[in-house]
Amino acid sequence: MKFKNLLLYLTSLIAFLLVWELYCQLIVRNPMFLPPSSRVFATFIELMIFGRPPSFFLPYDMLYSLFHYSIGFSLALIVGFSMGLITGWIKLANELSYPIIELIRPIPPIAWIPITILMLKLTDAAAGFIIFIGAVFPMLLNTRHGVASVEVRYLEAAMTLGATSSLTLIRKIVIPAALPSIMTGIRVSSGVAWMCVVAAELFGVAPYGLGYKIDLARFYLATDIIIAYMIAIGILGLMLDRVYRAIEEKALAWRVGLVIA
Amino acid sequence: MSLREVVLSVRGLKKVFEGSPSVVAIESLNMDVYDGEFLCIVGPSGCGKTTLLRILAGLEKPTSGEVLLKGKPIKGPGPDRVMVFQEYSLFPWRTVLGNVMFGLELKGLSRQEAIREAMKYIMLVGLEGFENMYPHELSGGMKQRVALARALACNPDVLLMDEPLSALDAQTRNYMQEELIKIWDRTRKTIIFVTHNVEEAVYLGDRVMVLTARPAKIKSTIEVNIERPRNRFASEFLKLRMKILDMLREEIEKVMIRSNHSLRP
Numbered sequence: 190m191k192f193k194n195l196l197l198y199l200t201s202l203i204a205f206l207l208v209w210e211l212y213c214q215l216i217v218r219n220p221m222f223l224p225p226s227s228r229v230f231a232t233f234i235e236l237m238i239f240g241r242p243p244s245f246f247l248p249y250d251m252l253y254s255l256f257h258y259s260i261g262f263s264l265a266l267i268v269g270f271s272m273g274l275i276t277g278w279i280k281l282a283n284e285l286s287y288p289i290i291e292l293i294r295p296i297p298p299i300a301w302i303p304i305t306i307l308m309l310k311l312t313d314a315a316a317g318f319i320i321f322i323g324a325v326f327p328m329l330l331n332t333r334h335g336v337a338s339v340e341v342r343y344l345e346a347a348m349t350l351g352a353t354s355s356l357t358l359i360r361k362i363v364i365p366a367a368l369p370s371i372m373t374g375i376r377v378s379s380g381v382a383w384m385c386v387v388a389a390e391l392f393g394v395a396p397y398g399l400g401y402k403i404d405l406a407r408f409y410l411a412t413d414i415i416i417a418y419m420i421a422i423g424i425l426g427l428m429l430d431r432v433y434r435a436i437e438e439k440a441l442a443w444r445v446g447l448v449i450a
Numbered sequence: 451m452s453l454r455e456v457v458l459s460v461r462g463l464k465k466v467f468e469g470s471p472s473v474v475a476i477e478s479l480n481m482d483v484y485d486g487e488f489l490c491i492v493g494p495s496g497c498g499k500t501t502l503l504r505i506l507a508g509l510e511k512p513t514s515g516e517v518l519l520k521g522k523p524i525k526g527p528g529p530d531r532v533m534v535f536q537e538y539s540l541f542p543w544r545t546v547l548g549n550v551m552f553g554l555e556l557k558g559l560s561r562q563e564a565i566r567e568a569m570k571y572i573m574l575v576g577l578e579g580f581e582n583m584y585p586h587e588l589s590g591g592m593k594q595r596v597a598l599a600r601a602l603a604c605n606p607d608v609l610l611m612d613e614p615l616s617a618l619d620a621q622t623r624n625y626m627q628e629e630l631i632k633i634w635d636r637t638r639k640t641i642i643f644v645t646h647n648v649e650e651a652v653y654l655g656d657r658v659m660v661l662t663a664r665p666a667k668i669k670s671t672i673e674v675n676i677e678r679p680r681n682r683f684a685s686e687f688l689k690l691r692m693k694i695l696d697m698l699r700e701e702i703e704k705v706m707i708r709s710n711h712s713l714r715p
């Protein structure tokens with residue numbers, strides 16, 4: 190079963206690379222316009238191991254982007270979770286915050302870049318802030334939804350069993366009951382954060398990072414580097430998602446029907 | 451009767467749900483519950499049985515009147531009056547053991563003590579071997595056993611049960627009634643048990659309290675002086691059952707006549 194899946198994955202991947210290769214070799218025939226997959230693969234390996242002057246070295250840029258991601262994402266988790274908990278639990282807090290949240294939420298993170306750079310200059314903090322803006326809303330909304338829809342019967346059962354303070358109810362009932370939504374929030378928020386990393390770095394907040402280098406490569410007309418960096422962005426994003434999925438599955442083992450083959 | 455100690459008493463209880471129209475659910479209800487007794491409450495559908503239990507549990511505030519537990523007025527919900535609900539209210543994120551430990555954790559027992567104590571009650575309801583399962587892996591009857599164990603583990607003065615067996619099929623239900631009596635016999639907890647089912651009430655109760663149609667008042671309280679284990683087909687059992695069914699029919703007819711009047715143009 191597992192093996193068959195792997196075989197299918199590999200088949201589709203190889204087919205894709207093959208079409209790409211043939212298309213470039215037979216039709217495009219201009220590596221600066223679009224290099225074939227074999228060339229990109231070689232470049233990827235080269236950039237992973239040796240790097241290429243002046244400053245293209247994938248492992249370092251990956252770490253640097255993960256650093257930006259961590260600033261923005263951890264901030265988004267903390268703020269999104271706390272605000273989601275408060276607004277989901279206290280009706281008044283929800284009503285007061287609702288118009289503000291709904292007004293700010295549709296502003297895309299990219300629209301925040303100019304003002305962020307003016308206020309925080311070209312710093313890692315600026316990148317962190319843009320990522321935070323993108324990632325905080327999915328976390329907040331999912332947490333709020335999870336907390337607000339905790340079933341009353343669980344709360345009442347807990348109350349008659351001796352859970353009298355709000356703090357106990359939140360710790361013992363609300364958070365575990367809302368965990369499925371909270372986990373979804375973490376996963377969606379992480380995905381948005383990763384997209385914002387690239388957007389933030391494109392504007393040169395730091396001389397390193399995948400987003401910055403992908404744009405730098407454009408000046409060198411090094412299309413193979415651009416694509417190799419794109420692939421690195423894809424792979425890291427996929428890995429992050431897998432990590433949160435694994436955590437989610439572990440934390441929600443009690444849920445019916447979560448066991449998906 | 452007068453020798454027995456009153457553990458819970460209700461005085462002049464009235465409950466109105468404000469709204470349009472307002473609903474008077476309970477009207478001037480007085481009752482005494484004796485220590486260690488198994489009290490069953492039956493009444494027509496929608497008469498206010500759940501409301502009464504919720505007030506006793508402290509989940510609902512009375513409009514007027516008071517509820518005294520061992521002479522002291524109750525203040526909100528608490529583990530001295532644990533409620534077992536009709537719908538399954540087990541915490542799905544906790545295992546059987548975790549559910550039964552819930553009240554014990556809140557009492558500040560150490561993890562070791564809580565586990566030891568919880569296992570006693572899991573054994574009492576006959577679920578040893580299932581302690582690491584999650585609620586969704588259990589049958590309906592097993593779930594209600596867990597709910598019972600979880601409630602008993604709190605060592606409440608009064609156990610409130612709102613139609614806890616009504617979601618079960620007939621065989622499981624009879625079996626659970628027998629089990630419940632055994633457990634009650636061993637723990638001698640005071641139990642207030644609400645049911646729709648007159649046979650169930652006569653099988654389980656020391657007394658059966660019959661409520662009127664809404665607003666709920668006490669129509670009659672009947673002593674069940676039948677030796678346990680009770681035979682559901684013995685003539686005294688059937689006679690008592692008929693008597694209570696007749697009372698209920700009277701109440702249901704009242705509701706019908708009332709609604710016929712209101713339907714008249």
Ligand SMILES: Nc1ncnc2c1ncn2[C@@H]1O[C@H](COP(=O)(O)OP(=O)(O)OP(=O)(O)O)[C@@H](O)[C@H]1O
Nearest residue numbers: 467473475493494495496497498499500501502664
């Ligand atoms: N929260 C509430 N708000 C308004 N009315 C309510 C509320 N809870 C109950 N009622 C009304 O009070 C009356 C009594 O309801 P209750 O649930 O106590 O009846 P019951 O005897 O338990 O019914 P059943 O036999 O169907 O379980 C009903 O008419 C119901 O509509």
Ligand SMILES: [Mg+2]
Nearest residue numbers: 499500501612
């Ligand atoms: Mg009811």
